[in-house]
Amino acid sequence: MVKQAIIPLAGLGTRMLPLSKAFPKELWPLGSNSILEKILDECFEAGIQEVIFVISKKKNSIKKHFLKDRSLEKKIKNKPDIFAKIKKLNQLSKKIKFVYQNNPKGLGHAVLCAKKAIKSKYFLLLLPDDIIIKKNCTKELISLHKKNNSSVIALRKVMKKEVSRYGIVGLNNSNHKIKQMIEKPSLKKAPSQYAIIGRYLLNKSIFQYLEKQQKGKLGEIQITDAMNAMLINENFFGCKFKGKYLDCGTINGYINSFIEINKS
Ligand code: G1P
Numbered sequence: 001m002v003k004q005a006i007i008p009l010a011g012l013g014t015r016m017l018p019l020s021k022a023f024p025k026e027l028w029p030l031g032s033n034s035i036l037e038k039i040l041d042e043c044f045e046a047g048i049q050e051v052i053f054v055i056s057k058k059k060n061s062i063k064k065h066f067l068k069d070r071s072l073e074k075k076i077k078n079k080p081d082i083f084a085k086i087k088k089l090n091q092l093s094k095k096i097k098f099v100y101q102n103n104p105k106g107l108g109h110a111v112l113c114a115k116k117a118i119k120s121k122y123f124l125l126l127l128p129d130d131i132i133i134k135k136n137c138t139k140e141l142i143s144l145h146k147k148n149n150s151s152v153i154a155l156r157k158v159m160k161k162e163v164s165r166y167g168i169v170g171l172n173n174s175n176h177k178i179k180q181m182i183e184k185p186s187l188k189k190a191p192s193q194y195a196i197i198g199r200y201l202l203n204k205s206i207f208q209y210l211e212k213q214q215k216g217k218l219g220e221i222q223i224t225d226a227m228n229a230m231l232i233n234e235n236f237f238g239c240k241f242k243g244k245y246l247d248c249g250t251i252n253g254y255i256n257s258f259i260e261i262n263k264s
Helices: 035-045 057-066 070-075 080-093 107-113 137-148 160-165 206-212 223-230 251-263
Strands: 004-008 050-055 096-100 122-126 130-133 151-157 167-171 178-183 194-203 236-240 244-247
Touching: 004 035, 004 107, 035 080, 035 122, 035 130, 035 137, 050 057, 050 107, 057 080, 057 096, 070 080, 107 206, 107 223, 122 137, 130 194, 130 251, 137 151, 137 194, 137 236, 151 167, 151 223, 160 194, 178 223, 178 236, 194 223, 194 236, 206 223, 244 251
Parallel strands: 004 050, 004 122, 050 096, 151 236
Antiparallel strands: 122 194, 130 244, 151 194, 167 178, 167 194
């Protein structure tokens, strides 16, 4: 069973600067919840029991947000709506563990920082830049994993001009088995227009590959490179998920996501 999820939160949020300088983008509102709570809802609804937040000292406000605060519950007892939200947050806090990544060396390195906390053979990785609504993408990944007993990643067809912003895969179109993964390729080098979206269900053998992984695109340790090395020895499947994708990784994307969430 897949019981644990990693959420990397130590990044500097450079695409959102200066707005993200003092207030982490993951805590920005999406409707009446934060981006991060939206991701947590997806996890817990899919049966995940523990979530590991990878943060840095600069992002301690995330820890503060999820810190259990019973005194707050007492103060707002006569406001039922807010009381329910604070109570839910307090309950969530029991299921969250924190690990630190104090040098931003890339997504692959962030995942490696959580290695010791991962207990079972498979775990989930969710990136808060990517919000998926209308269908629970984590559930879709888990059911594909059960069918194939392998690692699975969520895929979305992107426009040609977007290819160089994502990890791009080459895949077998009939069974969705992944053949190749390249981080942020040029359009010329991209094996397809299928992009890796921030939902991964990974065998913990990924840690062995991450430990050996050299710096890649942007001078960072890239999870895409480690997964590409893993492909030689293990099956990997793509999941063209059914929900609606919202991009919270850029200012314009965030504004559109906010509008979209308020419509739904
Ligand atoms: C990361 C991954 C990339 C993936 C993307 C999805 O990139 O490295 O492979 O396609 O998330 O949002 P980042 O957004 O950190 O540049």
